[in-house]
Amino acid sequence: MSQHQEKARIIRFEQLSGLNVRITLEAPLIAGSAEAGQFVMIRTGSGQDPLLRRPFSLHQTSSGGQIQIYFKNVGRGTDIMAHAKVGEMLDVFGPLGRGFSIADDKPACLVGGGLGIAPMLFLAKIISSLGRDHSQDLIILGGRTREDVEPLVDDFKQFGLALHCATDDGTYGIKGYVTDILRSEQLAENTQIYGCGPDNMLEVLHQFSSSRHLSCQVSVESVMACGMGACLGCNVDSSDGDYLHVCIDGPVFDTGDLAWNS
Amino acid sequence: MSQHQEKARIIRFEQLSGLNVRITLEAPLIAGSAEAGQFVMIRTGSGQDPLLRRPFSLHQTSSGGQIQIYFKNVGRGTDIMAHAKVGEMLDVFGPLGRGFSIADDKPACLVGGGLGIAPMLFLAKIISSLGRDHSQDLIILGGRTREDVEPLVDDFKQFGLALHCATDDGTYGIKGYVTDILRSEQLAENTQIYGCGPDNMLEVLHQFSSSRHLSCQVSVESVMACGMGACLGCNVDSSDGDYLHVCIDGPVFDTGDLAWNS
């Protein structure tokens, strides 16, 4: 797992909704070695404040040496990035962490909620390119409202997998949660669930999958300083009472390995 | 002396040379009450680093409520400002300090070196509008090289006062220092000298004027935190062994009031 620190030029900037932005970067070394579910650490400004890099899932990579991130403007660092311009450079470091471990021959169910949709596009591409029957594969996307989901739908449709959407307010897809769709679907017995989204969604995914004896991998978040196992700052509770570190043991974990105690 | 804190919109941005920038701001309250030689404190960014405001002389004000500053990109704060865009807002606070005290009926000799040219434009306008004979008035501008002087010359010419220029490398005006011009001129006995520029230039101005028993006012710099007399951080040595504070006792001083001990 080799890592690279690149000064990456912004070659495309998409304001997908009021606060959600997608940035395409020229980062050939990272693009060349990334796996779905891995992340990058980005320096949002050039000064000493905000000090730390910010972690973002790889949303997509291209064979042309490009990577995409899809993020929401939620604070100081993402606000600076949301005002970046095409042609500017971002200091990007990655790919980092353990991505999804692809269960080659199991039907796949991808569940992305809110900004958790970000890593699912990369994963959908990988899944769709597996040389096997895709009729049982399924993608479920959800968000609070239309603009959290709709702008991304076309990108997912290109892979030809079944796609369902849900919004909390019913402005796009069904009114309800991604987990409502999940429950209403007839999943094959050996379906592998892959999820990313807010903690409460991940917890429901865990309960759902464990009650049906399905294997479920989720990408989780934690505050990070280094992103590479050096600071030990990103721990989460594991199911056996110990700690796991999101940046090196994850960000993708089997839900069974994590403690769900909220 | 009333002070105002304004969110001022940038309405014009001029890159006068590689590092020298002139910014025009909409700041009607400041424009309405400013005097030549006064300055403003500008917050260069929106974050906590760089923390302090930066002081800039008022380069010009217009009756239309605009102010101009002319500055050089020398560090973190000015670098941020040098990348500002038309339409953005700057938090400006002023007018501050004591400006030039205009000796109404004395012939005026204005000497600006480098960025010290900045306050001289405002002063030239005031001097030129005095209802008296201007044939003995004189403006001397200097800089290291052509681009430090030439871009400003037209603005000064509009006032119709005699204008001489010098550059260290001779690429514009005479080759030499502003003080060389000063020495070669026949100054009226009661000439009032007004100067702004690097410390060594100001010291020569002081020596020149005191040897000829001329009165000389100069605008000096010091590091500042508040710009308004609250922090007591901006002291300089006075001629009587005490301290003066640049932001409230100055920035314009009679050279005789300052200690010149370099």
Place this chain on the structure above:
Amino acid sequence: MEFVKDHDPYPDLSVNIGSLELQNPVMTASGTFGYAREFEDLVNLHRLGGIIVKGISLEPRAGNPPQRIVETPCGMLNAIGLQNVGVDRFIAEKMVYLKGIGVPVLVNILGDSVEEYRQLTERLRGVEGIAALEVNISCPNVKKGGVAFGTVPSTAAAVTEAVKKAADVPVMVKLSPNVSDIVEMAKAVEGGGADSISLVNTLIGMAIDLKRRRPVLANVIGGLSGPAIKPVALRMVYQAAAAVDIPVVGIGGIESAEDALEFILAGATAVQIGTANFINPRVSEEVVDGIGDYVKANKLASIRELIGALEV
């Protein structure tokens, strides 16, 4: 929010620092607000909780030579050297204006010996318009070889006792953060009779000019203030407030209502705003507004509900 703000009764922001009543918990810190008049164009001074003036000594002090200040990452160092006009001119020239503002004025005092603190306090007795004294003990104790009063519990207690005995107004003692054990210091001045504690003063720091290979400040070392020190200040306020029974006033890197509210949660009855006054001269009044908005938005009966309300 605007609707609530316009029509609701003004929220109860008043706090008591012992017998000292403040209409709200926002004061301006010593040495960062001049003698208040400097800010009259920009701040509605009568809306502040209190004003603390620049430190006053028995005799006038010229302060340190330039350069006195330097910016540091998210902070600044100052070595003003306690420049002030001395107590006599302070009373004659500054108090007239200050007492007319209509909010409590706290006079920050400093000295080089216990005796100097005592004399200074005597001199300020009976002066109209002084609501309280704030005792700056981060000063070198000349008798003890220049070690600051504020780093030795016994001398801090001695200064406190001397001032308290001579004072006719409440005494707030301002602690130095440059100590191993802030709790010990807080208890020492409480033991010495302090009516309240304020903390923190500046952290001692230094900056070097690599080009000239010299210290940036003529005084070599200076006091670090601003956002950079906020985590240290918040920790010390939390520890001190838990350890003493007298009210604690929080100081250090406060720039916003959120910052102020964090100090209050940590146990501060009130706060002081220092360096932020330089960056945003209007900040003190804006923090009052922000705290008011918070109290309303969270439907608190009073800001006092929040003091020390941190769940640990």
Place this chain on the structure above:
Amino acid sequence: MEFVKDHDPYPDLSVNIGSLELQNPVMTASGTFGYAREFEDLVNLHRLGGIIVKGISLEPRAGNPPQRIVETPCGMLNAIGLQNVGVDRFIAEKMVYLKGIGVPVLVNILGDSVEEYRQLTERLRGVEGIAALEVNISCPNVKKGGVAFGTVPSTAAAVTEAVKKAADVPVMVKLSPNVSDIVEMAKAVEGGGADSISLVNTLIGMAIDLKRRRPVLANVIGGLSGPAIKPVALRMVYQAAAAVDIPVVGIGGIESAEDALEFILAGATAVQIGTANFINPRVSEEVVDGIGDYVKANKLASIRELIGALEV
């Protein structure tokens, strides 16, 4: 500059910390560089002056629950809780790689009692590849009610003595900045037999989550590091270096060659880079390059000319 850089002989950057010879003064600070292997893709590890590994204790430690870190203005707080694999696994699993890098490896050690420090040192005796020990005394002394060893001169000296007696390599003692008098601490560990001193460890701070009205860190308090603390660190290094005869290593907020050179001017023989490794994983090597450029541009015979060369 490029011309000089390409063709001149490599400048003399070597320094001696007592008997410990470094090819240059740039080390990586404990707890911020993992066990070095994490950085092998990004840094030419063999170009560093030295590598200091994450603090090791006698028994493995799980560390604190999440949340362990939080960003602050120009800094960060950490409350990792000294998580480490314990000395046995450290020797078995980590030393093999570390000793192959070819630069001095310093092992940072910590304990809850003088006896623990002693046992740990014994355990590390004779282990191949250890160039020196760095003793972290910013740890709670469980026998003395949890007061850190590093804030009481006598206990700091006692730890130093115990480690020094048991060690077969040079002993560097790492000082805590959370003290009233850094000079007293520096002298205490010098008296205890330390071969060198490194400073500073983190300043104790705190952050509060206003929305949840709770401390951000599960551990409530944490250690402040990064550019925010640089002025305090620089001051302490300057004071300590002036007070002791053993070499001093500067730590705190170093992000660039300029920062490192300032610490050297202040009296540091070498420096350690901590938090900056997280922001720019390549920083340590870049600082080595930058110091080399400075030595050449200023035509110094050796970086050693600059140690303590500040003109005051």
